[in-house]
Amino acid sequence: MLPAEINKIIDIPDSQSKVPVKIIDAEFIYNFIKKNNLKKTLETGFAHGRSAAYIMAATNNTHIANDAFQEAEFKNVGLENIKKLGLIDLLDFRNELSHVMLPKLLADNRKFDFIFLDGDHKFDGEFIDFFYCDLMLEDKGYILLHDTWLRSTQYLIKYIEKNRKNYQRIQTPIKNICLFQKVGEYERNWLHFKEFITFRSFIKFHFVTWINKNNKNPIRILLFKLKNIIKGNK
Numbered sequence: 277m278l279p280a281e282i283n284k285i286i287d288i289p290d291s292q293s294k295v296p297v298k299i300i301d302a303e304f305i306y307n308f309i310k311k312n313n314l315k316k317t318l319e320t321g322f323a324h325g326r327s328a329a330y331i332m333a334a335t336n337n338t339h340i341a342n343d344a345f346q347e348a349e350f351k352n353v354g355l356e357n358i359k360k361l362g363l364i365d366l367l368d369f370r371n372e373l374s375h376v377m378l379p380k381l382l383a384d385n386r387k388f389d390f391i392f393l394d395g396d397h398k399f400d401g402e403f404i405d406f407f408y409c410d411l412m413l414e415d416k417g418y419i420l421l422h423d424t425w426l427r428s429t430q431y432l433i434k435y436i437e438k439n440r441k442n443y444q445r446i447q448t449p450i451k452n453i454c455l456f457q458k459v460g461e462y463e464r465n466w467l468h469f470k471e472f473i474t475f476r477s478f479i480k481f482h483f484v485t486w487i488n489k490n491n492k493n494p495i496r497i498l499l500f501k502l503k504n505i506i507k508g509n510k
């Protein structure tokens with residue numbers, strides 16, 4: 277299955293068009309997994325199954341993904357999409373909250389070489405997901421965080437950078453993701469703690485939410501015009 281075919285087949289209702297990862301993000305994930313020959317994959321937050329489809333297309337291997345709201349919020353559209361793509365036999369879908377699923381996978385001694393976090397985006401939820409995923413990530417494995425525009429994700433990124441020295445951030449051309457590679461184990465003293473407040477993300481987040489709420493604000497219109505001029509768009 278080639279990435280271009282996935283989007284022709286899957287269904288994403290217009291009212292939920294902002295929920296899945298963007299195609300450019302999904303293509304990055306596909307190419308990254310292929311290039312690094314990653315096979316054992318896990319994802320929190322399945323929704324319409326776009327990221328899951330790209331992951332499975334890249335690995336042709338079993339992929340674990342969860343979504344506690346698949347039926348209630350998404351009317352099982354994600355699972356139907358994966359069936360339509362002919363990838364359902366590769367999907368190990370868990371109809372559970374992440375904080376319920378992840379400790380079970382850990383107890384089963386599961387290990388992964390690529391983990392995509394795109395489930396709960398509240399700070400406590402994301403942090404707990406990271407905590408468990410770190411314990412199941414192979415050495416030299418990768419963890420990818422989605423929605424870096426959120427303050428919660430920015431805090432998690434800063435927490436990892438400041439407090440988990442065995443994670444190396446890998447730069448990517450994609451704005452809304454953050455990729456880390458685990459490099460060995462890191463023993464921390466019980467007194468170890470580094471502050472991870474991020475003032476820049478505070479400003480950025482409030483600016484982005486303000487600008488999205490104020491569609492007709494002249495400052496917003498001017499800023500968009502400037503952005504288009506700088507980017508050379510019409």
Ligand SMILES: C[S@@+](CC[C@H](N)C(=O)[O-])C[C@H]1O[C@@H](n2cnc3c(N)ncnc32)[C@H](O)[C@@H]1O
Pocket residue numbers: 295296297320321322323324325326327328342343344345346349372373374375394395396397401
């Ligand atoms: C942004 S969407 C994921 C989009 C998906 N990766 C895609 O590309 O189609 C977030 C998903 O996480 C799910 N979710 C939110 N909180 C969760 C939790 N605590 N446990 C499991 N899933 C959760 C939501 O139901 C939703 O499906």
